[in-house]
Amino acid sequence: MSWAYLNNAFHKKEEVRISPYDRGFLFGDGVYEVIPSYAGKPFLYEEHISRLSKSLNEVSINKPEQWEHLKSIIEDLLKKNNFFNQIIYIQVTRGQEGIRSHTPDKLTSPTLFVESSELVTDLLLTSYKPPYINVGIEEDPRWSRCDIKAITLLGNVMTLDNMSDSGLEEVIFYKDGIITEGAKANIFLIFGEKIVTPPVSKNILSGITRNYFINLLSQNNFNIEEREVSINEIEEADEIWFTSSGKVLQMVQRINNKTLLEKDFKNTIGHKAIELFRQDVLV
Ligand code: PDD
Numbered sequence: 001m002s003w004a005y006l007n008n009a010f011h012k013k014e015e016v017r018i019s020p021y022d023r024g025f026l027f028g029d030g031v032y033e034v035i036p037s038y039a040g041k042p043f044l045y046e047e048h049i050s051r052l053s054k055s056l057n058e059v060s061i062n063k064p065e066q067w068e069h070l071k072s073i074i075e076d077l078l079k080k081n082n083f084f085n086q087i088i089y090i091q092v093t094r095g096q097e098g099i100r101s102h103t104p105d106k107l108t109s110p111t112l113f114v115e116s117s118e119l120v121t122d123l124l125l126t127s128y129k130p131p132y133i134n135v136g137i138e139e140d141p142r143w144s145r146c147d148i149k150a151i152t153l154l155g156n157v158m159t160l161d162n163m164s165d166s167g168l169e170e171v172i173f174y175k176d177g178i179i180t181e182g183a184k185a186n187i188f189l190i191f192g193e194k195i196v197t198p199p200v201s202k203n204i205l206s207g208i209t210r211n212y213f214i215n216l217l218s219q220n221n222f223n224i225e226e227r228e229v230s231i232n233e234i235e236e237a238d239e240i241w242f243t244s245s246g247k248v249l250q251m252v253q254r255i256n257n258k259t260l261l262e263k264d265f266k267n268t269i270g271h272k273a274i275e276l277f278r279q280d281v282l283v
Contacts (some may be wrong), residue, residue: 006111007065007066013273031056059091074114080177087116135252135256143197147204163183172231188213193269196229198226216273249274251270
């Protein structure tokens, strides 16, 4: 049996209920966070909670009244769901009002929803498979505040739905000829020994995994640079990675069915980055 938390209580997942008058349902008026938990310990917890706090602030949603107890709610949930590795989802909406009104009532109490499920990752196994994916390229159709981790993800969903028809799992988004990110991950491009990732802006999410790899790789003397990358530079990239809390690091094998990665996985910089992550998490 799996559990979810809504407002003030734990419920069996299949029994948890919310009103359609919740502004999250009517307007997509809410923000969220996704946190991996390895061996019962949420990974980079403070960083995720601090980003959730920033997202709430950006959209002027008050902190839910359970905010001070969030850590213990999550600990209880992890124990109840009891998988070794889990992915935690936290959503805060502006809350439930009796009517549908674009202009929110400032006194509405936010809704807090937290759930977790098993995190299936083989990157932590001794013999893991190269985490290869095939991706597409598309003009970024999303709004101009992708720095906010908003639940309103129609642009991402539409793109991934179209991509999946061609067997593609991710997309390289670009805006005005400049690469932004993926539909569910940040992007890194490797040119020779140089690792490049777009700087944070209103068009991309300041990914916790992105920031983690920037620090980890620079502490280990890799050559890493944050700069704008033109979509034309894709042709010259030796490797392209996507990073996210759920998948950690995935490497692009083919873009629109054209092979990018010819190298043996063991000789890639992506492999070195994954090994550093494994050393960090498996201690
Ligand atoms: N997505 N960019 C976008 C658009 C994302 O949706 C995500 C993560 C990231 C990576 O952020 P982080 O490293 O903090 O997970 C970047 C999550 C996992 C999701 O929506 O499920």
